[in-house]
Amino acid sequence: MSENNGDGSELIEFYASEALTCPRRIYFRLKGYPERWPEFVKVRLNQGINTHNVLGEILKRRFGFELEKHLVLRSNKLGLEIHGRIDAVRDFPIEIKGKTSLPRTPYDYHLAQLNVYMRWAEAEYGYLYYIRLHEEPMKVINKIDFSNFPVVKGPNFRAFEVPYDKALFKETLRHFYQVKRAYEKERAPRGWRSFSCKFCPYRYLCFPDDE
Numbered sequence: 001m002s003e004n005n006g007d008g009s010e011l012i013e014f015y016a017s018e019a020l021t022c023p024r025r026i027y028f029r030l031k032g033y034p035e036r037w038p039e040f041v042k043v044r045l046n047q048g049i050n051t052h053n054v055l056g057e058i059l060k061r062r063f064g065f066e067l068e069k070h071l072v073l074r075s076n077k078l079g080l081e082i083h084g085r086i087d088a089v090r091d092f093p094i095e096i097k098g099k100t101s102l103p104r105t106p107y108d109y110h111l112a113q114l115n116v117y118m119r120w121a122e123a124e125y126g127y128l129y130y131i132r133l134h135e136e137p138m139k140v141i142n143k144i145d146f147s148n149f150p151v152v153k154g155p156n157f158r159a160f161e162v163p164y165d166k167a168l169f170k171e172t173l174r175h176f177y178q179v180k181r182a183y184e185k186e187r188a189p190r191g192w193r194s195f196s197c198k199f200c201p202y203r204y205l206c207f208p209d210d211e
């Protein structure tokens with residue numbers, strides 16, 4: 001979770017998937033609180049893994065992408081590292097998101113996550129693929145038209161082409177740094193208290209009365 005920064009201070013590890021997400025949730029993860037995933041989220045996570053696997057294989061075999069590439073970006077000055085696992089990367093990254101419903105525009109925190117990958121890959125563009133979750137992902141994936149790759153199309157599928165955003169990367173670093181400060185002071189930051197709480201493994205800490 002953390003290591004030494006060389007000057008004796010602690011180097012805190014964040015995940016790219018935590019970029020611009022609820023700071024309180026990140027804090028609880030850093031503090032090592034056990035995760036308690038709601039049952040319906042576990043089902044979705046499993047469906048998401050299947051979808052990633054099937055679509056990832058196509059990107060690898062047809063388009064020469066490397067899958068699940070591990071990355072680390074370190075800032076000694078801020079005393080933090082960002083770790084990530086890019087779904088698919090070649091000269092640009094692709095991030096795949098399995099959803100029960102497809103958004104009209106990308107979520108801010110998905111853009112921030114992809115932006116970290118673009119920073120690492122030194123890519124000018126990256127792609128966000130939203131795909132509707134299905135028990136049999138091939139039923140959705142078979143209908144995808146790859147002829148205009150990487151801007152692919154299909155029912156139950158939405159692709160977004162996203163340019164690298166330097167200001168967004170700075171904002172992401174600032175966000176992580178604020179959580180780091182909270183962690184060091186042992187003071188849990190305020191949480192989002194939004195729709196995302198439904199899917200949060202630390203809900204039991206924020207809403208103990210709902211247990």
Ligand code: SF4
Nearest residue numbers: 022191193197200206
């Ligand atoms: S339950 Fe909501 S406010 Fe609490 S940590 Fe999770 S996302 Fe944040």
